[in-house]
Structure formats: C-alpha cells, structure tokens
Amino acid sequence: MGTANDSSKDISDRLAEKHPKVVFVLGGPGSGKGTQCEKIVQHFGYTHLSAGDLLRAEKNSGSENGIMIQNMMNEGKIVPSEVTIKLLQKAMLDSGNEKFLIDGFPRNEENRAAFEALTKIEPEFVLYFNCPEKEMERRILNRNQGREDDNIETIRKRFKVFLESSLPVIEYYKGKGKVREIDAAKPVEEVFEEVKDIFNPKVPKDENVEGRCMCCAIL
Ligand SMILES: Nc1ncnc2c1ncn2[C@@H]1O[C@H](COP(=O)(O)OP(=O)(O)O)[C@@H](O)[C@H]1O
Ligand SMILES: Nc1ccn([C@@H]2O[C@H](COP(=O)(O)OP(=O)(O)O)[C@@H](O)[C@H]2O)c(=O)n1
Numbered sequence: 001m002g003t004a005n006d007s008s009k010d011i012s013d014r015l016a017e018k019h020p021k022v023v024f025v026l027g028g029p030g031s032g033k034g035t036q037c038e039k040i041v042q043h044f045g046y047t048h049l050s051a052g053d054l055l056r057a058e059k060n061s062g063s064e065n066g067i068m069i070q071n072m073m074n075e076g077k078i079v080p081s082e083v084t085i086k087l088l089q090k091a092m093l094d095s096g097n098e099k100f101l102i103d104g105f106p107r108n109e110e111n112r113a114a115f116e117a118l119t120k121i122e123p124e125f126v127l128y129f130n131c132p133e134k135e136m137e138r139r140i141l142n143r144n145q146g147r148e149d150d151n152i153e154t155i156r157k158r159f160k161v162f163l164e165s166s167l168p169v170i171e172y173y174k175g176k177g178k179v180r181e182i183d184a185a186k187p188v189e190e191v192f193e194e195v196k197d198i199f200n201p202k203v204p205k206d207e208n209v210e211g212r213c214m215c216c217a218i219l
C-alpha cells in the first residue's frame with residue numbers, strides 16, 4: 001500500500017519492479033470500452049483500471065481535488081495528468097496482478113507523454129474501439145448510470161475533445177504499429193469475437209506440414 005508521503009519517484013520505482021504489462025483501451029465516449037474490458041477480464045486475467053472510474057471515486061472521496069475533478073468532468077475536459085497518473089499508479093501497485101487494461105487513458109498528448117516519462121511503461125498494444133458518433137450518442141443517452149456528464153450538452157463537448165485531443169494519441173500509436181482497431185458499432189458479442197482474436201491469436205488450421213513435428217505430419 002502507498003502512503004500519503006510517497007513521492008512520485010518512489011511510486012514509479014516500486015511499480016517498475018512489478019514489470020507491469022499494459023494495454024491501453026481507447027475509443028470515443030460510449031464506444032464500449034468498459035463493456036469489453038469486463039469481458040476481457042473474465043477471459044484473459046487482466047485487471048481493469050478505468051481512468052474515469054478512478055477519477056469519479058477520487059471526487060466522491062472528498063479529496064482536495066474533488067471540486068476540480070467534478071468541474072472538469074462536467075465540462076468534458078481532461079483532468080491534469082498528474083492527478084490521473086497518481087491514481088493509476090496506486091491502483092496498479094495495490095493490485096496483486098501485473099496485467100492491466102488501462103481504459104480511457106491516455107486521452108491527450110499530455111496524458112501520454114507524462115505517463116511515459118514518469119513510469120517508462122510502454123503499452124503492449126492499444127485497443128481502439130472505432131464507433132460512429134451517432135451510435136455512441138445513442139448508447140450514452142441510454143446508459144442510465146446516473147452520470148452527471150451523460151447529458152447531451154456535455155456529450156457534445158466530450159465528442160469534440162475526443163476528436164481534437166484523443167484521436168491524435170491513437171495516431172501516435174498507429175505510427176508505432178501498436179494500434180489494434182476494432183469495429184465497435186456491432187453488437188457486444190460480435191465485438192468481443194474480434195477482441196478475443198487479438199488477445200488470443202488463432203493458429204491457422206491449414207498450417208503447412210513442414211512446420212510440424214514428424215508424428216503430426218504423418219497423421
Ligand atoms: N456493442 C454494443 N452495442 C450496443 N450497446 C453497447 C455496446 N457496447 C456497449 N454498449 C452499451 O453502451 C453503453 C456505453 O458502453 P460503455 O462500455 O460504458 O462505453 P464507454 O466505456 O466506452 O463509454 C452502455 O450502456 C453499454 O451497455
Ligand atoms: N484520462 C482521463 C479519463 C477521463 N477523464 C475525465 O473523465 C470523464 C469520463 O471518462 P470515462 O472514461 O469514464 O468516460 P467514457 O468514455 O467511458 O464515457 C472524461 O470526460 C474526462 O472529463 C479525464 O479527465 N482523463
């Protein structure tokens with residue numbers, strides 16, 4: 001467990017000792033990040049860390065940053081990375097796991113660069129749920145999780161922030177060959193079929209005989 005006196009360097013050093021394996025899960029608001037992460041956890045043993053959920057918990061804990069977080073979220077703005085990264089690092093350290101799905105982070109260039117500089121963690125890959133805006137809007141308006149930011153005015157602001165600030169992060173990782181893009185407009189189970197293939201690549205059935213051992217080749 002971390003203490004209030006942990007410096008960010010201490011936390012980063014202790015986290016590095018765990019050699020965490022990280023997958024960033026990105027996509028617009030309502031694209032299905034949280035829904036798919038729950039399924040990945042069940043099938044592939046990752047721990048799901050939603051940056052939005054961690055920020056909401058921090059806001060509700062009555063922390064000194066609570067009002068700032070609430071104001072930023074209600075405007076659809078991105079909370080300074082210092083706050084979000086500390087929450088993510090603490091959650092990773094407190095977890096008994098070393099495999100993490102980091103959902104909704106990094107959401108802008110500042111998030112990305114600060115996480116990289118502080119943790120030195122490079123993601124294994126970036127899962128990108130690509131979904132048309134109309135479908136994301138429909139899903140959010142039907143989400144019924146009592147979120148203050150799930151109203152049409154804030155939703156429009158969040159879409160704008162996604163296009164202007166989050167898509168460039170996805171482009172950055174595309175340039176590094178790290179993005180696994182998924183058509184997220186399909187029903188949940190169909191999306192998950194594609195997700196499974198990424199976490200669990202299929203061995204082609206008609207693999208050529210030369211690649212096998214002699215007994216398999218004869219059979
Ligand atoms: N593929 C899908 N098709 C239809 N509805 C979906 C799909 N994926 C998620 N949903 C629903 O859409 C809403 C937003 O999903 P959520 O996982 O919270 O998205 P995000 O975390 O990306 O904002 C939820 O009510 C969820 O049940
Ligand atoms: N890296 C992040 C992630 C979320 N957030 C804030 O939290 C809000 C909700 O994020 P979320 O990931 O829970 O939202 P969804 O994409 O799941 O709808 C965002 O609109 C931001 O205001 C942030 O500031 N920084």
Ligand SMILES: [Mg+2]
Nearest residue numbers: 033034050052
């Ligand atoms: Mg979510």
